[in-house]
Amino acid sequence: MSSPALSISGLAKSFDKPVIDGFDIAIRQGEFYALLGPNGAGKTTILRMIAGLLAPDAGEISVLGVDALKDPVAAKRLVAWVSDEPMVYDRLTPLEYLEFVAGLWQVEASTARHRAEELLEWLDLTDVADSRCGGFSKGMLQKVALAGALVHEPRLIILDEPLTGLDAGSARKVKDLLREKTRNGITVVMTTHILEVAERMAERIGVLYGGRLVAEGTLGELRTRIGGGHTTLEEIFLDLVTARPTETAA
Numbered sequence: 044m045s046s047p048a049l050s051i052s053g054l055a056k057s058f059d060k061p062v063i064d065g066f067d068i069a070i071r072q073g074e075f076y077a078l079l080g081p082n083g084a085g086k087t088t089i090l091r092m093i094a095g096l097l098a099p100d101a102g103e104i105s106v107l108g109v110d111a112l113k114d115p116v117a118a119k120r121l122v123a124w125v126s127d128e129p130m131v132y133d134r135l136t137p138l139e140y141l142e143f144v145a146g147l148w149q150v151e152a153s154t155a156r157h158r159a160e161e162l163l164e165w166l167d168l169t170d171v172a173d174s175r176c177g178g179f180s181k182g183m184l185q186k187v188a189l190a191g192a193l194v195h196e197p198r199l200i201i202l203d204e205p206l207t208g209l210d211a212g213s214a215r216k217v218k219d220l221l222r223e224k225t226r227n228g229i230t231v232v233m234t235t236h237i238l239e240v241a242e243r244m245a246e247r248i249g250v251l252y253g254g255r256l257v258a259e260g261t262l263g264e265l266r267t268r269i270g271g272g273h274t275t276l277e278e279i280f281l282d283l284v285t286a287r288p289t290e291t292a293a
């Protein structure tokens with residue numbers, strides 16, 4: 044049996060107070076998973092720990108069978124991290140940026156060029172492929188950052204609020220691109236506050252509250268499990284995160 048794309052157990056992280064407290068998850072290869080939770084629940088903190096940008100206090104993280112804490116370099120090769128605050132070098136053009144990032148991953152030059160052009164075309168950036176990123180809007184920068192995260196062909200893509208700030212056409216492009224990736228066996232984990240997106244796109248949804256997962260399943264499973272006649276994800280979500288006493292969540 045193939046390894047899960049992502050397996051986390053007993054994950055814990057405190058800053059001035061506990062934020063993540065016994066978080067467990069298992070996501071299979073090719074799955075599209077949405078991680079939901081109210082502001083301050085710890086979603087970004089979890090994604091940063093998966094991406095190797097933040098050390099957990101406790102717990103285990105495995106990416107496609109690679110222990111991400113013991114062998115972070117090997118794990119990072121498999122993972123793409125797309126932050127909600129895109130950071131792209133102002134002085135580079137999208138094409139130069141993608142070739143630069145591909146170079147960091149030691150992607151061969153002609154392969155890098157081909158992938159870069161393909162990604163830029165897919166994200167409607169071909170016309171500005173040779174313009175400096177310094178003059179780009181936030182949405183355009185977001186798309187360049189996304190392309191940069193995908194250029195080394197990662198097996199696990201983790202995205203923090205990838206659709207915020209994108210116009211309807213761009214959001215659709217990004218959604219189509221991610222769907223296409225999952226069809227090819229790539230795993231996508233994203234956080235979103237747009238519950239409609241989670242409802243439409245994710246095969247499974249997890250709700251984070253009080254530092255751990257308080258519910259997880261397909262939309263149908265959540266409806267059955269949470270019950271109460273709730274029909275929309277918004278109702279289920281609000282039921283989960285408003286009726287509980289706060290333990291460790293901000």
Ligand SMILES: Nc1ncnc2c1ncn2[C@@H]1O[C@H](COP(=O)(O)OP(=O)(O)OP(=O)(O)O)[C@@H](O)[C@H]1O
Nearest residue numbers: 058059062080081082083084085086087088089293
């Ligand atoms: N570097 C840090 N130092 C101190 N506290 C932090 C740090 N990073 C995150 N926190 C705290 O951890 C908690 C979780 O933050 P996090 O950004 O992970 O939440 P989130 O679920 O992504 O929220 P949002 O939906 O608003 O983006 C918050 O209380 C935040 O203030």
